[in-house]
Amino acid sequence: SSVFGDNAAPRGGRARSLYWSSDGRSLFDTGEKQGRTPLVRVDAQSGKVTEVTHGDQAVLDFSVNSNNAIVTLVSTPVEVGDLFTVSADGTQTRITDFNQKLWSQLNLTSPEEINYTSFDGKHIQGWIQKPPDFDPHKKYPLILNIHGGPHAAYGWVFDHEFQWMAAKGYVVLYPNPRGSTSYGQDFGNIIQYHYPGDDYRDLMAGVDELLKRGYIDEKKLGVTGGSGGGVLTDWTITHTDRFAAAVSQRDISNWASWWYTADFTLFQPNWFKAPPFEDPQDYNNRSSITFVKNIHTPVLFVLGQSDYRTPPDSGGEQLFRALKYLKRPTAMVVFPRESHELSRSGEPWHRIERLDHIVGWFDKWMMGVPHPEYDINPPTAANASSPD
Template identity: 45%
Template sequence: PDGSTIAYTGFDDREQGYQVTKLYVMNRDGTNARVLTDDFGHDVQNPTFTANGERIVFQYVDEGSTKIGRITLDGDRQVVAENVGGTSIGRPYTSGSFSLAANRRVAYTHATTQRPADVAVSRAGQSSRVLTSLNDDLFDQIEMGSVEEFTYESSYDGKTIEGWIVTPPGFDSSKEYPLMLEIHGGPFASYGPYFAAEVQLYAAAGYVVLYTNPRGSTSYGQEFGNAIHHDYPGNDFDDLMSGVDAVLERGYVDEDRLYVTGGSGGGVLTSWIVGHTDRFRAAVAAKPVINWYSWVLTADMYPYGAKYWFPGMPWNRRDHYMDRSPLSHVDNVTTPTMLMTGADDYRTPMSESEQFYQALQLREVETALVRVPAASHSIAARPSHLAAKVAHVLEWFQRHGGPSTDE
């Protein structure tokens, strides 16, 4: 606060897909730079000095749960607030924000599985207090799907994978329900125990919804996050299939009514899944990458993608790019697959979805292509687009044995 010390975030660049963002401080003239969170293992976000300059308050995600912490200039850490998030409305991504007052009280977005964000306040060593209940007038009239956290082992190497199961309103464990696997994007991102309109709408339609954090997800340390370096898609497929198997073991899912969807990196994995198994009755790949060779030559983030996600340029490492491309496995696809992408998406351009759509047409596999008008990569940013996305997914699945409105 007196301008003598600068706090900043960064990492020593090893050109890996995932690298933990650390907190540093240095003198104003650039001398005495040092890292404060070298052994922390989680990405530091939004560092803010306390008024006296003795501590730095910051945001981080720990195993799918966003928190607020503080640290002294000697590296002593303390948790200030938990259950932070609730600002990613569509899908259950980790999110949230905070503001720090001069008296060291923190105001932040408080999150649960049943509500979008409310405002809460907290101080280190004190209990948090939620100040608002902004959506109770609406949600008190609605029965929500219940969200259960669980862990399971990957069939590939026994890694522990965290996931969440959302059961429909009025759930009866003696009955059998269709299962929808919903996969997060990134791939270096994470889901958590948060309200998600899309997931709740799927549950309300009669699905048990499974979402997980397979290898490559952030918030579980650099080794876990970087387990897909130059190997994506790869054994994250095994992590996802093991999650489906773990839910099937509970006895309330109909193994003949399995469905899969995901967006961005989740769209990549959805497209990869249908090329590696026929266990799903239908799939919806939203804003996927289908051909890594063409993607790195057309997407907006091509300099980053080529440098950090691949071992070289596509014309020099063609086999590597194509081996990891869902397009290379299209001969194996029998699953009816819908593609959905924003017309103005520069991150995963429409040409990616068009390639898979036309390849499936050539193979006479049932498919559909949905162009979302005036939508960027944030395909569900508008409420109308979110509703339309969910409606398309549910309609496609209903055509292939999913629950009807009168079930």
Template identity: 40%
Template sequence: MEKRFIKAEDLFELKSVTDPQFSPDGKKCVFVQTEMLEKKNDYASNLYIIDIKDGGKPKQWTYGENRNHSPRWSPDGTKVAFVSNRSGKNQIFVLDAAGGEAKQVTDFRNGANGPVWSPDGKRIACSVSLKPDEDLLAKDEEKKDDKKLEPFVAQEMKYKSDGAGFWDGKYRQTVIVDLADGKAELVAKGEVDYHLQCWSPDGKSLVLSADESPERDLSFKSDLWLMDIQTGNKTKLTNGTGYFGNAVFSPDGKYLGYTGHEREFENATLTQVWVQELETGNIQCVTENMDILVGDAVAADFHQGANSPGLIWGEDSESFYFLATDQGNTVLYFANLAGEVYPALLDQQHVYGYTLDGKNQRIVTAISNPVLPGELFQLEVTTGEVKQLTFVNEKVLESVTLSQPEQISFEASDGTPLNGWIMKPAGYEEGKKYPLILEIHGGPHAMYANSYFNEFQVLAAEGYVVLYINPRGSHGYGQQFVNAVRGDYGGGDYQDVMDAVDHALEKYDFIDKDRLGVTGGSYGGFMTNWIVGHTDRFKAAVTQRSISNWISFYGVSDIGYYFTEWQIQADLSDLEKLWKHSPLAYVDKINTPLLILHSEKDYRCPIEQAEQLFIALKRQGKETKFIRFPESNHELSRSGKPNLRLSRLASIVDWFNSYL
């Protein structure tokens, strides 16, 4: 078959596989498959099941053009609980593993999420959102949702959130549903968000994460609490200064493992693995000697609904596995209480989900790499053998040509080691010169990786060299590296990306130095704005969901007042410093044609950041265009409406095609 270059429209053919879950006996694995629906302009997620013992192709388990996700096996392996919006709002459903229709087990006023089985399989705990005076169940007349418009009153600084909108007075609470009679009991309630973590093996307690500080506008911690289900009494397990979650009991109930950090460097602090002995209260930081982030901080644009777990215990209650963001890869690690920590699956790839069959020493992993959007693989722990289980994107991949990037390493001007990738055009020919596009990730505390990035492949298919690196401030290279950007936006980080371009031009003679472009989103949008205000070396730029003015960002972003203090290390009492680090201050020096892309409902980097930049540029007669995406938030490029995701990609390509 003659292959073609990939197109933006191929997103409708690509499928995402996530959240694998082994059955308790290790014979089956259920997972979530998500795809785009072109006609409905939406997404559909369904459960699929693989027979691990007997092999064979995955079988579809749920059907419909809605969202079915978060599958969790009952302890005896006879049922699977999951979340579905098939009845309107997210509710909990249960499927019999032997077959048949799913049974809806919740019908709560505001929906339900995050099912957690009791050890005896007779009850399910889940999370709901409620106002302090709201009943769990809605009356029939209230289900119509035809309320009149009312003014919104804000009394807290944390009154809005990107993707969720304005805070409606609801708190996250915990409910336990008895499967025999359907009765539901609200067990963790109050004017606090209680995040359900796990159920104790003896069935008597739940672990919750919550911030019970009286001044939560200025508190950014999350403690773990052990709650006695019968009495409602809670015992604080952590010390009240850090941010902890992903808690899970060892099978014997002696230990609680969790992830988190003590906030030494605010949101730049590396997450660690902690194990607490419940009887003594002794806490051990298992990863204290590992200078990498526990968890998955990869910046990508494809994996829908990826939900990587914290740690997963082995059957012996002495060992466990976890993921870590490690120098351009997400690596699956093994550890035990004796202090051993080493990679269980080390390769140039992005592991974005996994599940463990402790009895048979097998792991099913969700893996992506630059030319593989994502599939499930089985790892035999004892032999190291890896076997591919799903081939959901095989048909598309057999018909298109993708570009395999080359990993690069070099030193910044100050000697700092840097890491990145260069992707040749999909139709690369020796002797030809090609334009280059520099891509900059958001965060800034995130990491480009050996993972599939659809935008990069589309640009490569259009004839561009794509350069992307992890500048200082990125995760994956240690605490000092990730912290280095704080208070220095536009300093060392700017020099890093400029050094990357210099390195690429020096090493690769197929790059046309007179046809350079730059783009990025969020922090990457800030850096794009900063770059074009400080150099004319780029002939075109596209800034996305960007920051242009730290002074106004402080008050308009959902994270503005604390993010600005943590990252720029200034507040509104130091306008000079905020303005010094604001790209808008250098707008008179911008000569590069600049396309501005922004979502109307972006509360993380609000659209007024783009409006200011656009008006300032137009007023000075600079070459610019402003495209606004309706009903979209900060996540447009990853999970926005499919037609708008394609429109965004087309706008980027058209702009660079016009100037490069």
């Protein structure tokens, strides 16, 4: 797999292929390792894994012919994807530069890798995407972007969303909290039966780490994420008021409701030890709707009308209704015809509009930019009267 987090390119029907070496003694594949996706060779007898490619990049796809000649499709934070040949010693030689003309018109910058220690000593890796012409002596607004999964990962790969948010003047922090892939099985599975929970504390430790660096405005903190990242966005704003704005995408706010309605069945006790009709308290304890009264952060919900993986009525719609009842600042955008794949392979105009809404919400609450489409228009005396 690769380290795309939530934002892989539109996915077709073809799965990635595996290739045998010409002598039949090893198998070529790709693997995740600490935010990187190298091409690897697996010894067919011993199972030993040897990295073929190296560096801060992601091998998205590859091909091997009968002579063991290798061509890879490589992505980095400043390159969507280009073809490289790979020699026996792992040396890569570029053979395409598809976006050279476009890139010459843009100011893309590589993120900074960050490694920090969480509350219990766990080491957390993440990345900081800074605005072009970043000045460490200035104060910038921060967007904490949380990946979904929860068993997925961010890493050294192109992500247009982070580059675009940075171009709008935001610093973007995108970490891999516990539960993320590419750090070993124990790190990934530690959240079993405890999700959400300590992964939230990993995320807050990352925000604290950036605040120590002095270039983040602590009054202009935003948080967003989709799917599992939406779960953690909801959880975050029910457990802290430090964020000035939040955008929750394709979320789950009520685990019991989701258990009954999602296309992702839980017939095996993977995330919960029992179904909600046998252990309702566990579901309540881990559902953000239980703590909705704690939400004071202005929150936008971005949902897909045809999302059966995280059905809207088990996620943002419940929190939206509750927050409206509580008269808390909130809005909801529902995209027609869109499934859980909205951010990845939704209709192109919807994908653009989604990004506009995410940054528009942050602009309104963190930058003071007027966005009347999110304002509540109080009724006038004429239309507030009761019908005859």
